[in-house]
Amino acid sequence: MTTRGTDERPNFLIIMSDEHGAKFSGTYGHPLVSTPNMDRLAAMGVTFDNGYCNSPLCVPSRASFMTGQYVSNTKTYDNSTPMRVDAVTWPYLLRSQGYDAVLDGKMHLIGPDALHGFDRQLAHDPHAEELVHEHYQWKDGCPTSDAPWPSVFEAGPGTTPMIEADDEMEKAALEYLQQPGRHDNPWAICVGFIAPHFPFVVPEPYFSKYYPDSVDMPDIPDGHLDNLPPAAKRLGGMFGVNHKYTDDEVKRARAAYYGLVEWMDAKIGRLLDSLEENGLAENTVIIYTSDHGDALGEHGLWRKMSMFEASSHIPIQIAWPGHLPAGKRVSQPMSNVDVTATIADIAGFDPAEWQMDGDSLVPLMNGDEASWKNFALVEHLAHGTERALVMVRRGSWKLTYGHGDPPELELYDLDTDPGEFNNLANDPAHAAKQQEMMDLLMQEWGDPAEIQSQVLQSQTDRGVIRAVDGGKIF
Numbered sequence: 001m002t003t004r005g006t007d008e009r010p011n012f013l014i015i016m017s018d019e020h021g022a023k024f025s026g027t028y029g030h031p032l033v034s035t036p037n038m039d040r041l042a043a044m045g046v047t048f049d050n051g052y053c054n055s056p057l058c059v060p061s062r063a064s065f066m067t068g069q070y071v072s073n074t075k076t077y078d079n080s081t082p083m084r085v086d087a088v089t090w091p092y093l094l095r096s097q098g099y100d101a102v103l104d105g106k107m108h109l110i111g112p113d114a115l116h117g118f119d120r121q122l123a124h125d126p127h128a129e130e131l132v133h134e135h136y137q138w139k140d141g142c143p144t145s146d147a148p149w150p151s152v153f154e155a156g157p158g159t160t161p162m163i164e165a166d167d168e169m170e171k172a173a174l175e176y177l178q179q180p181g182r183h184d185n186p187w188a189i190c191v192g193f194i195a196p197h198f199p200f201v202v203p204e205p206y207f208s209k210y211y212p213d214s215v216d217m218p219d220i221p222d223g224h225l226d227n228l229p230p231a232a233k234r235l236g237g238m239f240g241v242n243h244k245y246t247d248d249e250v251k252r253a254r255a256a257y258y259g260l261v262e263w264m265d266a267k268i269g270r271l272l273d274s275l276e277e278n279g280l281a282e283n284t285v286i287i288y289t290s291d292h293g294d295a296l297g298e299h300g301l302w303r304k305m306s307m308f309e310a311s312s313h314i315p316i317q318i319a320w321p322g323h324l325p326a327g328k329r330v331s332q333p334m335s336n337v338d339v340t341a342t343i344a345d346i347a348g349f350d351p352a353e354w355q356m357d358g359d360s361l362v363p364l365m366n367g368d369e370a371s372w373k374n375f376a377l378v379e380h381l382a383h384g385t386e387r388a389l390v391m392v393r394r395g396s397w398k399l400t401y402g403h404g405d406p407p408e409l410e411l412y413d414l415d416t417d418p419g420e421f422n423n424l425a426n427d428p429a430h431a432a433k434q435q436e437m438m439d440l441l442m443q444e445w446g447d448p449a450e451i452q453s454q455v456l457q458s459q460t461d462r463g464v465i466r467a468v469d470g471g472k473i474f
Helices: 035-045 059-066 090-096 161-178 230-236 247-277 336-346 428-445 448-469
Strands: 011-017 045-050 098-107 189-192 286-290 318-319 328-330 373-380 390-395 397-402 410-411
Touching: 011 247, 011 336, 011 428, 035 247, 035 318, 045 448, 059 090, 059 336, 090 098, 090 189, 090 336, 098 161, 161 189, 161 247, 189 397, 230 397, 230 410, 286 336, 318 336, 373 428, 373 448, 390 448, 410 428
Parallel strands: 011 189, 011 286, 045 328, 098 189
Antiparallel strands: 045 318, 286 318, 373 390, 390 397, 397 410
């Protein structure tokens, strides 16, 4: 093992929030949501304007982030699929070279291995401690609910066990950074905050700052909800969000979410302060990302599991003072698997050698735009659908494909239609672009029939195990 003092390998402070859509932050242009510490990170380093999760759902998204592989390759398809215990993760790689790699809070690693390479966990993960995640099988169709999703009704000021858990995570992270050993050996801490994930409850003054006068309503053009694509209609039916909430109910939920974003942003600020106060700022790579976003009423939807931007487009920021540019914005599409590959690259590993689907962002951040692949891939192979869904983004164009006969297609030009209101799929005027995007998707994703078959078999297999053991394993 190589120890600090014989090299200048950087430390890593990795912050992953839960359910933070990029558009809901001042740093990404929201006129109301205050995120001064994300702004601070933007001034310190590189902000990716078109960053994506690799699945708009917690467990599969985080498995992709841990391994740098797409969901169809990790085979961690949904929230009831444990990641395989022999998966090589970035904590394993870093620890193999003498790093102290610790998890603080959420990574939602279900099943028999709670750490997957981390040496220890500093503060608990309340979501991973849920006893059994519900298991869904596509052969049963997409469930529907007549009851509206209750979290919208619960929105307001206050505290919850999730708030208390995030406070514990912050405290543990600050204590870790203050320890003298942080100057002896390279380290990596992953701080997994729950916020701004529902419940939509936030301590004051963060709720009253936004409600009732500083919160906007979802942008839903007249007639849009009557013409949603099939994937959105299925998702809405599953969670009862076809219920028409009142304007005040929507405003309260969005205000609480905005407050949670700012409340979490303040925690980011205190972590950055601690790096400076403890003399760690100069040689620490700082990464902020999220596992996915939240629809938050856009397109009439709530929660995640959608390829629409509010659910799949996330904030991604990387800073390394003196080594990466400061104050830079990058427009090329990328995703969290690329963040994982970047961690590996900076730590001295070749991402390709470890079967990572991501590519290191270091050349792109340093100005090599010509060689960047210029696309991001997002998969949804879980509940809220009844078929394999995949999205690819290249340039301003975005194609979503739902495997089946006939296939379901959505094509948007985000330059002219940032709200994704005008589905151009199968429009003869855009046939060439649609084919170009479909060719890219199939080249990068693989055989959709085989992927769908593997998902269905996994669901069946886990259903048998669940029926026997009652969810004792996962």
